[in-house]
Amino acid sequence: MGRFHRHADGTTHTHEHADVGDHHGYETGPLRVEVLAHILGENDRTAAANRADFDAAGVRTVNLMSSPGAGKTALLERTLEHLGDRLRIGIVEGDIETSLDADRLRDRAAAVSLLNTADGFGGECHLDATMVRAALPALPLAELDLVVVENVGNLVCPAEFTVGEHARAMVFSPTEGEDKPYKYPVMFRSVELVVLNKVDLLPHLDVDLDRFHAALADVHPGVRTLQVSARTGEGVEAWCDWLLEVTRRPAGGPP
Amino acid sequence: MHELSLCQSIAGIVRTHAAGRPVARVHVQVGHLRQVVPDTLAWCWTWSTDGSDLAGSVLDIEEVPVAVHCPTCDAHTVLHEPAFRCGSCGSTGVRVTAGEELLVTSLELQER
Numbered sequence: 001m002g003r004f005h006r007h008a009d010g011t012t013h014t015h016e017h018a019d020v021g022d023h024h025g026y027e028t029g030p031l032r033v034e035v036l037a038h039i040l041g042e043n044d045r046t047a048a049a050n051r052a053d054f055d056a057a058g059v060r061t062v063n064l065m066s067s068p069g070a071g072k073t074a075l076l077e078r079t080l081e082h083l084g085d086r087l088r089i090g091i092v093e094g095d096i097e098t099s100l101d102a103d104r105l106r107d108r109a110a111a112v113s114l115l116n117t118a119d120g121f122g123g124e125c126h127l128d129a130t131m132v133r134a135a136l137p138a139l140p141l142a143e144l145d146l147v148v149v150e151n152v153g154n155l156v157c158p159a160e161f162t163v164g165e166h167a168r169a170m171v172f173s174p175t176e177g178e179d180k181p182y183k184y185p186v187m188f189r190s191v192e193l194v195v196l197n198k199v200d201l202l203p204h205l206d207v208d209l210d211r212f213h214a215a216l217a218d219v220h221p222g223v224r225t226l227q228v229s230a231r232t233g234e235g236v237e238a239w240c241d242w243l244l245e246v247t248r249r250p251a252g253g254p255p
Numbered sequence: 256m257h258e259l260s261l262c263q264s265i266a267g268i269v270r271t272h273a274a275g276r277p278v279a280r281v282h283v284q285v286g287h288l289r290q291v292v293p294d295t296l297a298w299c300w301t302w303s304t305d306g307s308d309l310a311g312s313v314l315d316i317e318e319v320p321v322a323v324h325c326p327t328c329d330a331h332t333v334l335h336e337p338a339f340r341c342g343s344c345g346s347t348g349v350r351v352t353a354g355e356e357l358l359v360t361s362l363e364l365q366e367r
Contacts, residue, residue, distance in 0.1 A: 030279055030363040037268045039261055039283070039357045156290055157257060185337035186290055218338040221347030 043161055046129035047253075050136065050164025055251035057141035059090075061149060062246055063165035065187065067180075068153030070173040071197040073101040074230035075239065076148060080108035082240045083146075087247065090139040092149040094127040101150065113138035117152060126157035129164055146247050155184040166253050167246045169193040174202060178211040181219040189220045192254070195239060200229040258295040261357075262303045262314075268359045269309060278312045280363040286319040286356040293318055321354030 038044065054061050066072050080089060088110040093102040095116055102114040113135040117124035124131070132149060139147065149165060151158040168191045172180065175198065181188040188194065194216065202209070216223060226242070228235030269281055281300075285291045293316045300314035321334040325341035331352070332342035340347045 030366060031276075033272050033362040033364065035268065035272050035359045035361050037272075037359045039264045039268070039359060042264060042267070160257070160290060182337055186288055189288075189339075217347070218340070221339055221349075 040160070043129045046133055047162040047164040050129055050133055051166070051253050053136060053141060054147065054164060054166070057144070059141050059144050059147055060167070060247045060249060061147040061163075061165045062243065063149045063151060063158075063163055063168045064171065065151045065155075065158045065168070065191070066153055066171035066173075067155045067176060070153070070171040070176065071230050072150050072153070072171050073104055075171055075195065075197060075228065075236075076105055076150060077108070078230045078233060078236045079148075079240060079243065080105065082236055083243065084108045087145045087244070088143055090141070090144045090147045092127070092132055092135045092139070092147060094131070094150055094152045110144055111139050125152055125154045126161055127151050127163055128161040132163040146243060148243075155180070155187045159184075159187040159190040162253070164253070166249055167192060168254065169195060169242075171195045171197050173198040174205055174207040174209065174212070178208055179215055181212070181215040185219045188216060188223070191220075192224060193242060194223055194225045196225055196227045197230055199227045199234060200232045258292060258299045259303060261291065261296060262299045265300070265314070265359055266304060266307075266309055269312075269362060272359075272362055273364065277365040278309055278362055279365040280313045280315055282315045282317065282360045282362070284317045284319055284356040284358045284360055286354040287321050288351070288354040289357045291357070317360075319353050319356045322352050323349035324352045325349050 051061070064072055076091065083089060090111040090113070091102075091105050091109045093105065093112055093114045095101055095114070097116060099114050102112050106112050115127060115131055115135045117127070117131065127149060141147075149163055170187065170191045170193075172194055174196065213225070216225070226235055226238050228239050230236065265281065265283065269278055285293060285296070297314050297316060304310050304312060323332050323334060323339060323341065325332070325344060325346050325348070327346045327348060328341060328344040330341055330343035332349070339349055339351070341349050
């Protein structure tokens with residue numbers, strides 16, 4: 001008794017077997033290999049190596065995300081004004097193009113490492129752990145207390161890639177609309193703090209902050225929020241207090 | 256989001272586990288919280304493996320809905336929209352139990 005095969009190349013043949021009973025599916029059925037591997041496992045392993053380097057140097061790292069133009073760099077400029085004397089802060093500046101943001105921060109930061117993700121006309125939409133690892137040699141970690149990774153402005157991809165941070169925060173500006181938590185739930189769920197920037201604009205806008213907070217409460221119940229204006233300085237002290245609290249956290253990262 | 260680079264990661268995992276044996280089918284789990292477009296992932300798999308040792312292998316995508324567990328009333332709720340609360344008692348103190356998967360679960364090798 002044999003078993004008929006057709007191969008991908010069209011050839012056919014039969015196997016002749018001695019009578020060994022019913023072994024249907026054994027000799028010729030597909031062999032299944034159990035795997036159970038995380039598809040982003042390589043990024044997660046590199047992120048763990050980054051975090052180990054930060055921990056060894058006594059540095060804590062914040063991954064700061066937002067849409068383009070929400071005010072990450074402006075907030076960091078204010079942050080360096082407020083904390084520059086108290087904390088030695090290194091910045092990893094992720095930008096698709098240009099050193100414009102890095103140039104704004106260079107005077108007051110202890111160190112800035114610029115990561116352009118492209119070479120002229122657009123590029124990566126997020127920083128991953130390998131890119132941040134490449135930025136680390138430009139940062140004297142042993143001389144720093146805090147590293148802020150300013151991610152590429154984007155509410156989708158950065159949420160998926162841990163870079164080895166100890167805490168994740170995002171900047172949101174009210175001009176983006178109240179419903180954004182529903183449209184980008186993964187981003188809004190990935191952070192422990194949402195910084196509502198540009199609150200000095202609120203008197204000029206139709207935006208309903210109660211609706212924003214209701215959407216945020218649906219998507220990420222209990223997430224902390226702060227209202228700030230990087231332009232006027234309102235609320236920046238509370239944001240800096242949060243950064244100081246992060247620097248006092250034990251080694252290791254968020255889940 | 257990054258369906259093409261995900262396919263490259265999947266191919267790396269597949270090659271490691273297949274150890275040179277021809278692969279017929281790759282089973283992956285993609286949770287609804289992973290911002291992955293399944294059709295795009297399958298399409299990227301087809302053309303990114305074309306001409307390689309994995310050409311002709313099928314990417315079998317199992318989509319995993321978002322589910323939460325409520326520690327207050329012990330109910331499990333499958334979510335169809337991003338409002339993270341218990342479907343039974345309304346508590347927001349729920350824990351996500353499914354929907355964040357992004358896994359290669361198994362391979363089927365070609366018959367020799």
